[in-house]
Amino acid sequence: xxxxxxxxxxxLALFDFAFRHAPIGMALVDTEGRIVRGNRSFSRMVGISPDxxxxxxxxDFTHPDDLDADLALFNQVLARQRDGYTIEKxxxxxxxxxxxxxxxxxxxxGSDGEVVRFITQVEDITQAKQAERQLAERAAQLELxxxxxxxxxxxxxxxxxxxxxxxRLAQYIDGPDATGLDIDTYVSxxxxxxxxxxxxxxxxxxxxxxxxxxxxxxxxxxxxxxxxDRRLLRDADGKPLKIVGMAxxxxxxxxxxEDLQRNAQTDSLTGLLNRRGLEARFSQLASSAGFAVxxxxxxxxxxxxxxxxxxxxxxxxxxxxxxxxxxxxxDDLVCRAGGDEFVVVIAGDRExxxxxxxxxxxxxxxxxxxxxxxAPVDVRASMGGVWAVTNRDLNRMIAHADTLLYRVKxxxxxxxxxxxxxxx
Numbered sequence: 001x002x003x004x005x006x007x008x009x010x011x012l013a014l015f016d017f018a019f020r021h022a023p024i025g026m027a028l029v030d031t032e033g034r035i036v037r038g039n040r041s042f043s044r045m046v047g048i049s050p051d052x053x054x055x056x057x058x059x060d061f062t063h064p065d066d067l068d069a070d071l072a073l074f075n076q077v078l079a080r081q082r083d084g085y086t087i088e089k090x091x092x093x094x095x096x097x098x099x100x101x102x103x104x105x106x107x108x109x110g111s112d113g114e115v116v117r118f119i120t121q122v123e124d125i126t127q128a129k130q131a132e133r134q135l136a137e138r139a140a141q142l143e144l145x146x147x148x149x150x151x152x153x154x155x156x157x158x159x160x161x162x163x164x165x166x167x168r169l170a171q172y173i174d175g176p177d178a179t180g181l182d183i184d185t186y187v188s189x190x191x192x193x194x195x196x197x198x199x200x201x202x203x204x205x206x207x208x209x210x211x212x213x214x215x216x217x218x219x220x221x222x223x224x225x226x227x228x229d230r231r232l233l234r235d236a237d238g239k240p241l242k243i244v245g246m247a248x249x250x251x252x253x254x255x256x257x258e259d260l261q262r263n264a265q266t267d268s269l270t271g272l273l274n275r276r277g278l279e280a281r282f283s284q285l286a287s288s289a290g291f292a293v294x295x296x297x298x299x300x301x302x303x304x305x306x307x308x309x310x311x312x313x314x315x316x317x318x319x320x321x322x323x324x325x326x327x328x329x330x331d332d333l334v335c336r337a338g339g340d341e342f343v344v345v346i347a348g349d350r351e352x353x354x355x356x357x358x359x360x361x362x363x364x365x366x367x368x369x370x371x372x373x374x375a376p377v378d379v380r381a382s383m384g385g386v387w388a389v390t391n392r393d394l395n396r397m398i399a400h401a402d403t404l405l406y407r408v409k410x411x412x413x414x415x416x417x418x419x420x421x422x423x424x
Contacts, residue, residue: 025101025122031078031115033057033071045101045122047093063090063098070103077107078115088125100125150249151226154186158204158240169247175220191216191223203232206240214254217247225254267336269314270321278335278343282394285333285347290422292353292387293394295401296324296360298340299380299413304370308377312370316379323363327356343398350387350422357383357416365414382408385418397423 019026025042027035038046038053046053046061059067066089073085084106091099102125108117152169156162163183170178173189181189190198194215202208210231217226230245265277273281285291298320305313317340324342325334333345344360346353361383367376384405386397404417 025120025124027053027120027122029058029105029118029120031118033059033074036117042122045099045124046091047095061091061093063092066090074105074118077105077118080113083107151247154245154247156183156200156204156243156245158242172249173217173219189218191218198228200230200243203230203243204240206232206234206238208232209234214250219249224249225251270318270336272321272325272342273333273335275335275337275343278333278337278345279394281333282345282391285331285345285391287347287391289347289349289352290387290389291391292346292348292350292356292385293397293401294344294346294353294357294360294383294385295337295398295405296342296344296381296383297405297409298364299382299409300377301340301379304368304377304379308370308372312372315370316368316377319368320364320379320381323366324360327359327363332356337398345391345394350418353385353387354416354418357385357418361414361416380414382413383416383418384408385416386423387419388423 019037020039022039023041025039025045027038027042030036035053035056035058038050040050043050043053048056048061059071062070066087070087070089073082073087076082077084084104086102086104088100088102091101093099102123104121104123106119107115108119110116151172152166154163154165154169163186164180165173165186167179170181173181173186187195187198198213198215202211210229213228213230215226215228216223226247227250228245228247230243232240233242233244235241265273265280267274298316301313301316304316317336320340320342321334321336324344328334328344328346331347333343335343335345337343344356346356361381364379364381367378369376382405384401384403384407386401386404388397400419400423404419408415408417
């Protein structure tokens with residue numbers, strides 16, 4: 001929200017408060033690249049105490065490989081070729097550790113247009129989600145300092161029931177010609193499924209002083225995930241007066257978190273479930289006919305690694321995953337448990353489990369064609385299998401199937417050992 005010209009003293013006070021308490025790093029830099037002032041968050045990022053920040057050149061704690069690009073943009077602002085810039089770089093802390101950051105720099109110009117100071121905002125991008133959660137805390141009245149952030153401010157006067165977005169947020173939503181939006185228009189842009197999470201009632205009642213909402217918002221760039229930090233301002237008697245919010249687009253970070261959650265349950269090489277993913281999916285698997293669990297170990301895999309290298313071994317694992325998957329249905333579970341060990345769960349009766357195991361052993365008898373091998377390579381599979389009526393104890397079933405697997409290994413490999421009795 002823009003601070004009125006006749007209220008500059010209050011605006012400066014709000015800026016000073018937000019500067020000191022901002023959860024992101026903030027610093028004022030002079031035209032020689034020296035730190036004039038930094039808040040506590042910035043101090044923690046660079047590893048220099050607040051008492052020793054003044055006068056330090058930002059070049060002193062910038063990674064040398066990143067410095068030229070930063071200085072080039074810095075000098076372009078001084079030459080009036082741009083008003084600010086955003087760049088990713090690395091800080092070098094006193095303990096020589098590296099901290100990757102994204103910095104947003106804006107020029108503060110005097111009446112003659114010359115740069116007086118730079119205001120810099122710094123994000124620790126090693127924890128993007130956490131940084132986004134904290135980015136707008138105590139950021140009321142700070143839109144000037146956050147010009148490069150995607151989104152903007154809004155405010156609600158509780159007594160007057162007057163809501164308005166900043167022009168910047170309105171333009172982010174409706175395009176460059178848009179001005180402040182009223183509450184009905186803004187709410188209409190929020191995905192209907194997410195509107196309950198955007199409810200302001202606890203703040204209006206004064207039961208909380210700040211909270212965070214995440215919701216999808218229709219913008220000129222399409223539907224975007226917004227993270228909105230909302231803060232309650234009270235009057236001198238403690239009565240709720242205004243609510244200010246800072247809505248920031250964190251779509252990419254949201255997608256990254258979703259990807260991380262998906263990847264946490266899958267094996268990066270084969271795309272199969274990993275052990276964690278198998279355990280999560282196993283408890284959700286439904287079958288009235290029972291469940292068969294197969295533990296599979298490859299025969300001859302170590303020799304492939306030793307003779308042709310790990311790249312060839314990886315190729316065998318990827319092809320093995322394809323062959324095993326081709327033997328089961330979509331709802332069955334195939335997991336790479338580690339190394340050359342796989343676990344397969346089939347929803348069905350005992351005979352179905354045995355049939356799948358036989359198909360898998362047969363599929364593995366086809367030789368592998370490897371790029372670095374001058375002849376096809378044989379890698380077979382030994383399996384142990386158990387069947388149970390319920391899916392209650394995956395770890396015990398795997399352990400029992402593993403015992404049967406090693407009996408097959410000991411008796412000549414390339415086969416299936418399936419328990420004749422139901423597991424209990």
